[in-house]
Amino acid sequence: MSGELPMYPSEKPEHPYVLDSYAGRILNTYSSRFCAGCGYGIIGQIYTRVFEDLKLDPNLHPLVIGIGCYSQILLLVHADAQKVLALHGRAPAVATGMKMANPNMKPIVFSGDGDCLGIGGNHFIHLCRRNLDCVIFIFNNSIYGMTGGQGAPTTLFGAKSSTTPYTMFENRSDGIKLALAAGATHVARTTVAHPRTFMKYFKKALKHKGTSVIEIVTPCVTYFGRKNVDSLGAEYLGLEGKKMDTGGKMVDWIKRNSVRINQAKFMTEEELFNKYIIGEFRYESDKPEYSEEYARIQKIAMGDK
Amino acid sequence: MNNQNGKRFLKPGRHLMMGNEAMAEGAISAGLRFFGGYPITPSTEVIEHLAKRLPQVGGVCMQMEDELASINSVMGASLVGAKAMTATSGPGLSLMVETISMAANLEIPFVFCDVQRCGPGTGSVTDPHHNDLGLVRFSGNGEFEVIALAPMNCQELFDLTITAFNYAETYRCPVFILSDAYLGHLHEVVDIPPKEEILNKVIKREVPPSEEISPRVFSYLDKVKNEYVIPKPPIMGTEYVPGMFLHTPHGPEGILSPDPFRFVQTMVDKIKTNKDKICLTENYKLDDAEIVIIAYGLPVRVSYRAIEIAREEGIKVGAFRLITVWPFPDEQVKEVVKNAKAVIVPELNYTGIIAEQVERVTPLGTPIIKVPQVAVFHHPDDILKAIREVAQ
Amino acid sequence: MARYEIRVAGFGGQGVITLSKMIVMASALYENLAATQTEAYSAAARGGRCWAEVVVDLDKEMKLIDYPKALEPYDFLIILSEESAKDVKPSSLKKGDSGFLIWDPSTIQKFRAAKRISKALSIPVQKLALEKFGNTVYGNTILFGAFTALSGIFSEESALKTIQEFVPSATLDKNIEAFELGKLEAQDFLKKLKEEGGN
Numbered sequence: 001m002s003g004e005l006p007m008y009p010s011e012k013p014e015h016p017y018v019l020d021s022y023a024g025r026i027l028n029t030y031s032s033r034f035c036a037g038c039g040y041g042i043i044g045q046i047y048t049r050v051f052e053d054l055k056l057d058p059n060l061h062p063l064v065i066g067i068g069c070y071s072q073i074l075l076l077v078h079a080d081a082q083k084v085l086a087l088h089g090r091a092p093a094v095a096t097g098m099k100m101a102n103p104n105m106k107p108i109v110f111s112g113d114g115d116c117l118g119i120g121g122n123h124f125i126h127l128c129r130r131n132l133d134c135v136i137f138i139f140n141n142s143i144y145g146m147t148g149g150q151g152a153p154t155t156l157f158g159a160k161s162s163t164t165p166y167t168m169f170e171n172r173s174d175g176i177k178l179a180l181a182a183g184a185t186h187v188a189r190t191t192v193a194h195p196r197t198f199m200k201y202f203k204k205a206l207k208h209k210g211t212s213v214i215e216i217v218t219p220c221v222t223y224f225g226r227k228n229v230d231s232l233g234a235e236y237l238g239l240e241g242k243k244m245d246t247g248g249k250m251v252d253w254i255k256r257n258s259v260r261i262n263q264a265k266f267m268t269e270e271e272l273f274n275k276y277i278i279g280e281f282r283y284e285s286d287k288p289e290y291s292e293e294y295a296r297i298q299k300i301a302m303g304d305k
Numbered sequence: 306m307n308n309q310n311g312k313r314f315l316k317p318g319r320h321l322m323m324g325n326e327a328m329a330e331g332a333i334s335a336g337l338r339f340f341g342g343y344p345i346t347p348s349t350e351v352i353e354h355l356a357k358r359l360p361q362v363g364g365v366c367m368q369m370e371d372e373l374a375s376i377n378s379v380m381g382a383s384l385v386g387a388k389a390m391t392a393t394s395g396p397g398l399s400l401m402v403e404t405i406s407m408a409a410n411l412e413i414p415f416v417f418c419d420v421q422r423c424g425p426g427t428g429s430v431t432d433p434h435h436n437d438l439g440l441v442r443f444s445g446n447g448e449f450e451v452i453a454l455a456p457m458n459c460q461e462l463f464d465l466t467i468t469a470f471n472y473a474e475t476y477r478c479p480v481f482i483l484s485d486a487y488l489g490h491l492h493e494v495v496d497i498p499p500k501e502e503i504l505n506k507v508i509k510r511e512v513p514p515s516e517e518i519s520p521r522v523f524s525y526l527d528k529v530k531n532e533y534v535i536p537k538p539p540i541m542g543t544e545y546v547p548g549m550f551l552h553t554p555h556g557p558e559g560i561l562s563p564d565p566f567r568f569v570q571t572m573v574d575k576i577k578t579n580k581d582k583i584c585l586t587e588n589y590k591l592d593d594a595e596i597v598i599i600a601y602g603l604p605v606r607v608s609y610r611a612i613e614i615a616r617e618e619g620i621k622v623g624a625f626r627l628i629t630v631w632p633f634p635d636e637q638v639k640e641v642v643k644n645a646k647a648v649i650v651p652e653l654n655y656t657g658i659i660a661e662q663v664e665r666v667t668p669l670g671t672p673i674i675k676v677p678q679v680a681v682f683h684h685p686d687d688i689l690k691a692i693r694e695v696a697q
Numbered sequence: 698m699a700r701y702e703i704r705v706a707g708f709g710g711q712g713v714i715t716l717s718k719m720i721v722m723a724s725a726l727y728e729n730l731a732a733t734q735t736e737a738y739s740a741a742a743r744g745g746r747c748w749a750e751v752v753v754d755l756d757k758e759m760k761l762i763d764y765p766k767a768l769e770p771y772d773f774l775i776i777l778s779e780e781s782a783k784d785v786k787p788s789s790l791k792k793g794d795s796g797f798l799i800w801d802p803s804t805i806q807k808f809r810a811a812k813r814i815s816k817a818l819s820i821p822v823q824k825l826a827l828e829k830f831g832n833t834v835y836g837n838t839i840l841f842g843a844f845t846a847l848s849g850i851f852s853e854e855s856a857l858k859t860i861q862e863f864v865p866s867a868t869l870d871k872n873i874e875a876f877e878l879g880k881l882e883a884q885d886f887l888k889k890l891k892e893e894g895g896n
Binding site: 022026059060062064074082083084085086087090092093094095096097098099100101102104105107122123125126294297298300301302303 | 311338339341357360361363365367369370371373374375377378379380381382383384385386387389403404407411541542543546548549550551552
Binding site: 494 | 718721722725726732733736761762763764765766768
């Protein structure tokens with residue numbers, strides 16, 4: 001990211017959430033640095049929108065961002081938000097430190113599929129296990145975008161990437177199942193094709209006391225779509241797919257390839273293979289939260305003083 | 306333990322403490338609020354002691370899932386304004402260097418206790434070995450300077466931990482305390498100073514008054530005075546923050562800098578130009594010494610014993626002690642070795658990491674005798690032998 | 698500078714480390730002497746050759762013990778296991794006023810070197826503790842009593858304060874009894890030494 005930002009000399013757009021963004025307000029660029037068809041623009045805008053709608057206190061909602069393509073979202077999120085770019089995979093640990101050192105805070109963690117389920121898998125598990133009060137987003141584009149399209153733990157079976165040129169043969173990692181098993185108390189998955197649901201989950205997560213894990217399925221046209229066909233996830237139909245080389249095609253595919261949680265109950269394993277199950281998987285508001293529990297321990301340690 | 310009272314400051318006076326506990330108590334006195342650690346022999350007593358003590362004083366002690374998480378949680382805590390620390394040993398340090406390098410970049414202050422053990426690899430877990438210094442001074446990718454302090458007894462483990470926190474606040478770089486397996490488990494008396502005395506010394510973490518807040522929250526070169534300005538560490542959750550904490554080459558405002566050269570220069574030179582304030586040293590019977598022993602940490606004590614015996618034999622020998630091991634005090638050492646007949650460097654490692662530095666500043670022709678030792682620390686006779694040899 | 702070097706060696710669990718901690722506490726905290734204590738750590742402290750060393754500087758002016766390990770020859774040796782007894786030679790102990798050895802015949806079958814050490818006191822600590830107080834843990838306090846009387850590096854008052862610090866208050870009386878027992882043994886031994894010296 002060294003060097004100068006590409007300056008698009010476009011005229012000032014009227015869109016309020018663009019004007020509020022870091023790029024818009026501080027850098028005056030009114031544009032993202034994402035590829036055409038990328039879903040991260042939607043996510044950045046939704047964050048800014050929720051930030052404005054709920055009038056979030058930037059002092060209490062630090063944004064901890066991992067490393068991946070999505071790190072650039074920091075240009076699109078609200079200019080007031082306090083942002084820190086953590087190391088690859090370590091964002092949950094940084095958020096833990098923040099929350100525990102200042103329990104009034106509710107950190108919001110941005111992490112990708114490689115970040116959260118690959119290199120930082122351990123931190124993610126233990127964040128969920130502790131039920132630490134924070135929101136963690138997993139942006140799942142089933143590819144390593146920043147480094148140029150390598151296979152991720154979430155890459156679908158049979159998909160091509162630059163490190164799986166003969167198609168992916170490993171089992172897929174499911175962030176939601178992992179979060180459920182680890183003990184996160186608010187777990188949901190949605191896609192960028194369902195922005196309103198995403199906003200709903202985000203707002204709910206901000207009110208929730210405990211770990212909220214929200215996975216967002218998002219398209220990567222440049223490295224995933226162009227190499228793969230839209231029959232992924234519908235292998236049981238035996239159709240020949242078409243290349244997904246535009247954002248529209250990928251969003252269409254994501255829509256088609258996601259199954260609502262209630263619907264999924266009636267589907268066979270074969271039908272669900274390579275599909276994304278979306279919806280709210282768990283919401284438990286009465287589970288003990290880590291920083292509150294620690295405050296209780298502190299009281300015990302302090303005795304009656 | 307008898308030496309706890311549930312308060313931040315222990316009762317002034319003499320306390321019998323284990324080295325690791327003394328270090329932990331020093332940290333609490335310095336205002337430690339967050340400790341993230343992972344148990345590893347021989348540093349375990351630090352986390353054990355803090356797990357008991359920190360909640361008593363309203364702090365947080367967390368046992369994280371691994372070393373990577375420990376150091377990152379420490380960084381997170383430091384970002385939101387808590388004085389934070391971690392403690393580990395060699396293998397743990399190897400895991401943590403990634404984040405140390407990042408913390409150096411973002412100038413996030415924290416203190417790092419390294420209770421060194423015998424390596425390489427898993428090595429021998431309960432034996433002292435000063436083999437981490439090489440890793441400490443280049444701890445991570447990229448170029449930056451760190452500060453490393455080497456205490457030699459429990460009293461100093463307490464005092465220097467407070468100094469380490471002050472250095473971290475002032476110079477905004479990773480500060481290491483180099484203890485070792487032997488020192489960490491040594492029981493000695495620590496003389497705790499009165500509360501006021503400690504509080505006078507301690508530099509607080511706080512947001513500067515609003516009229517002093519400038520957008521320049523990272524170090525930069527003041528071109529008029531030609532010296533480096535190191536602002537107070539920014540605190541997330543207050544108004545005193547940069548636009549973003551971006552771990553790319555950044556300017557004083559935190560936004561990415563078009564000039565990585567100047568950025569790296571700042572990271573290195575902000576410490577180097579302040580060497581005279583950072584480097585603590587101690588002279589021992591050096592006034593008439595012909596033979597000079599240069600040492601740090603535990604071997605210093607062994608040297609003192611050897612000097613005692615050698616002086617009885619009429620050999621004029623003295624010791625120069627590095628309390629700050631890194632940055633290496635070139636100028637002072639140069640002065641000390643200038644007229645020496647010979648220099649002896651007893652080090653608790655084989656390669657002689659500091660001996661190399663001494664070689665760099667010693668005039669050609671002055672013999673430098675390394676006295677290496679691994680896993681057990683020197684017997685006074687080891688050093689005496691070297692002294693007698695060069696005295697002849 | 699007057700270093701007083703003490704080494705305690707035995708099985709892990711016999712109280713080797715506790716005894717050394719009691720010695721260092723009595724001399725460092727209650728007599729204000731410079732003192733250090735080091736011990737076998739972790740796995741080494743369980744079974745086998747467990748050891749602990751204490752160095753006390755009898756010179757009140759000294760603030761720091763330079764070399765923190767006990768140097769041979771020792772001023773005081775307490776040997777509680779067969780295995781650690783093998784390391785002891787008559788030359789391991791200082792000549793002159795100090796140079797005491799206490800060993801436990803109830804855990805050591807053979808201790809050849811002890812015969813050639815003039816100031817060797819054998820107390821069947823474990824046996825005595827079990828018989829008189831019903832638990833071997835009191836062996837520690839017996840030894841501590843003997844150490845206090847023989848070495849004389851700290852006062853009895855400091856020793857009693859240390860015991861109060863270390864033992865649960867419910868067993869304090871029994872421990873003081875054990876301490877007195879050890880002290881008596883040592884005093885008898887000193888008397889005997891004096892008589893022998895007189896002859």
